[in-house]
Amino acid sequence: MEELKSLADLLDLQSVDLEIDRLLHERESLPELASFKETHQRLTAAGQQLEEARGGLRETTLAIDKTNGELEIAEEKLSQEQMRLYAGGLSARDADYLRREVEMLTRKKGEMEEEVLELMERGETQDSEVEAMVADVDELTAAKHNLETAITEAWKGIDGRLAGKEERKASVVPLIDEDLVELYEDLRKAKGGVGVGRLADGVCGGCHLRITEAEEIEVRREDPPRCIHCRRILVV
Numbered sequence: 001m002e003e004l005k006s007l008a009d010l011l012d013l014q015s016v017d018l019e020i021d022r023l024l025h026e027r028e029s030l031p032e033l034a035s036f037k038e039t040h041q042r043l044t045a046a047g048q049q050l051e052e053a054r055g056g057l058r059e060t061t062l063a064i065d066k067t068n069g070e071l072e073i074a075e076e077k078l079s080q081e082q083m084r085l086y087a088g089g090l091s092a093r094d095a096d097y098l099r100r101e102v103e104m105l106t107r108k109k110g111e112m113e114e115e116v117l118e119l120m121e122r123g124e125t126q127d128s129e130v131e132a133m134v135a136d137v138d139e140l141t142a143a144k145h146n147l148e149t150a151i152t153e154a155w156k157g158i159d160g161r162l163a164g165k166e167e168r169k170a171s172v173v174p175l176i177d178e179d180l181v182e183l184y185e186d187l188r189k190a191k192g193g194v195g196v197g198r199l200a201d202g203v204c205g206g207c208h209l210r211i212t213e214a215e216e217i218e219v220r221r222e223d224p225p226r227c228i229h230c231r232r233i234l235v236v
């Protein structure tokens with residue numbers, strides 16, 4: 001009689017364990033977790049892209065400064081040479097030399113002005129790219145944060161339910177023979193979480209295979225009774 005009670009409690013334990021398994025599975029497979037992982041990856045990639053784009057923009061800014069500096073020097077030299085040329089009093093040879101020098105400097109100045117313009121255009125493009133990337137990063141950061149909040153909330157709910165089930169399990173386990181619990185746990189590990197079934201209408205509750213009346217007599221002889229097909233504990 002005592003043993004039968006123990007076996008019935010084992011069925012209780014099995015149902016609590018399945019509920020715990022289901023909650024643990026729910027905890028690990030929240031859809032928000034997959035979204036969180038994806039968002040995290042996208043954010044990492046977007047952050048790297050932004051860093052690269054900022055590096056490119058920095059390079060352009062430095063190049064603008066450098067070319068502007070060179071342009072200033074060239075402009076100064078050009079105006080000095082022009083002054084010398086306009087002041088006159090030079091030999092024809094020197095004046096000719098100076099004229100060519102002025103022409104060369106004027107050409108160089110034009111080229112540098114062109115270069116500065118190109119660099120500034122590039123900088124503007126890079127600047128708006130950086131701006132768009134910052135917006136992306138901000139959006140992904142906010143999405144990641146929202147997902148974190150949703151996951152924390154969902155886990156809190158699941159953990160509360162799990163605590164209730166664990167409490168119930170802790171009250172059932174002491175009612176069952178230790179060896180029986182051990183056998184049940186081993187079977188659960190090996191057989192997809194189900195270690196015990198009820199024999200109802202000649203069918204094993206674990207594997208759902210039929211057990212004939214003759215086989216049932218054999219099953220009942222075992223202590224504890226076990227299914228001849230799947231070897232799970234049977235509550236007969």
Ligand SMILES: [Zn+2]
Nearest residue numbers: 204207227230
């Ligand atoms: Zn079975």
